[in-house]
Amino acid sequence: MPELPSVKETALAWESLFRCQVTIMRRLQQLPEFKELSMREYDVLFNLRRAPQCGLRLGDLNESLLLSQPSLSRMIDRLVARGLVVRQQDPSDHRAILITLTGAGAEVQRRIGRAHVRHINEVLGGALDAEQLEQLRALTTALSQSVAEEQG
Amino acid sequence: MPELPSVKETALAWESLFRCQVTIMRRLQQLPEFKELSMREYDVLFNLRRAPQCGLRLGDLNESLLLSQPSLSRMIDRLVARGLVVRQQDPSDHRAILITLTGAGAEVQRRIGRAHVRHINEVLGGALDAEQLEQLRALTTALSQSVAEEQG
DNA sequence: CACTCTTATATGCAAATGCATATAAATGGG
DNA sequence: CCCATTTATATGCATTTGCATATAAGAGTG
Numbered sequence: 402m403p404e405l406p407s408v409k410e411t412a413l414a415w416e417s418l419f420r421c422q423v424t425i426m427r428r429l430q431q432l433p434e435f436k437e438l439s440m441r442e443y444d445v446l447f448n449l450r451r452a453p454q455c456g457l458r459l460g461d462l463n464e465s466l467l468l469s470q471p472s473l474s475r476m477i478d479r480l481v482a483r484g485l486v487v488r489q490q491d492p493s494d495h496r497a498i499l500i501t502l503t504g505a506g507a508e509v510q511r512r513i514g515r516a517h518v519r520h521i522n523e524v525l526g527g528a529l530d531a532e533q534l535e536q537l538r539a540l541t542t543a544l545s546q547s548v549a550e551e552q553g
Numbered sequence: 554m555p556e557l558p559s560v561k562e563t564a565l566a567w568e569s570l571f572r573c574q575v576t577i578m579r580r581l582q583q584l585p586e587f588k589e590l591s592m593r594e595y596d597v598l599f600n601l602r603r604a605p606q607c608g609l610r611l612g613d614l615n616e617s618l619l620l621s622q623p624s625l626s627r628m629i630d631r632l633v634a635r636g637l638v639v640r641q642q643d644p645s646d647h648r649a650i651l652i653t654l655t656g657a658g659a660e661v662q663r664r665i666g667r668a669h670v671r672h673i674n675e676v677l678g679g680a681l682d683a684e685q686l687e688q689l690r691a692l693t694t695a696l697s698q699s700v701a702e703e704q705g
Numbered sequence: 706c707a708c709t710c711t712t713a714t715a716t717g718c719a720a721a722t723g724c725a726t727a728t729a730a731a732t733g734g735g
Numbered sequence: 736c737c738c739a740t741t742t743a744t745a746t747g748c749a750t751t752t753g754c755a756t757a758t759a760a761g762a763g764t765g
Contacts, residue, residue: 405674406683412670414686414693415577415677421693422574423619424700425567439721460743467575472722474745479721496730496743518564522557525567528699531558533692534566540681540689541566541573547680548576591751612713624752626715631751648713648760 418541425524432520434513441468442476443517446485446510449502456489456501485509570693577676584672586665593620594628595669598637598662601654608641608653637661 430440438446448465449457463473477500480486485506491497502510529537582592590598600617601609615625629652632638637658643649654662681689 404683405678406681406686408670408674410683410686411674411677414681414690415673417690417693417697418570418574420617421697422570423617424697426619428700464579465572465575467578469723471745494731498744518560521567522560522563524700525563525696526557527703528696529558529566529692531556531562533695534558534562536688537692537696538566538569540685540692541569543685544677544680544689545569545573545576548580548676551679621753623715646761650714
């Protein structure tokens, strides 16, 4: 049984991760493309793109976002109004709603996504080398999974 | 001159860091103490606690937060109304406002902070060991600093 | 010192968000 | 099968947020 990290060790790591995210997010949000679609809205399209063809339940989609369920419901209203996503009743559970990208929505996601990843590369590429980025990816992936599992 | 990381490598690292932050934040926000004070508001008090005694300019404080300048200005209004912070004119620059914690504000920050770090330890402590947490801290600290410097 | 330009914060107003709760459908017990 | 309970999403309403812009003060130029 390994020793658990101290309160101080975990707090320092989280504090640093959080600040890092804030710093980078502030930069990434300045991309002109995010005037057309907010980063939160883009993130919804991005998540739908990685989803099965049948779409994602609103609740499942919600788990990937820092947004309350009612707020997401209304964001979906707006995305539907813009023709970027579609709401469909889940045939196997009529309480649920499946959300899917439209063709236009997928295209907007791809277009903004290309500019976004280029920008990410500009911002992060000069800061860490490939090996460090891979370490960071591995650590944060392990952390996400472990945290999600330990009470999901 | 070292090779720069590929677009894919940077995008994967950022995506993972971002999702990790979302996952953890959703858990941390559930702490009952954050019904009294939102996490954003707590973060303002936390930043002020680490600041010089004279306080922080609104604009400087704003750089540490994912919040527009007008939104922060109004959040400060509310924190002033609750007696947690004070606005003072900067004697050396009458355009600027120095924001400082009141005694009550400092006490609220300490109280919520104690519960918060315990919660952080519960959530992250089981996921990574001390060495991994230190690696994560080092990488994210280096990344923040490098990103902030490269165009600050 | 007048004038323009920049910097720091605040304010009007529309839009987005969250909380509490409503609606609607599935689930389980008697 | 009926009723209570749980689950999934939506809606009313107050609060918070952001965008555009106003206000106010320092800086620079002639």
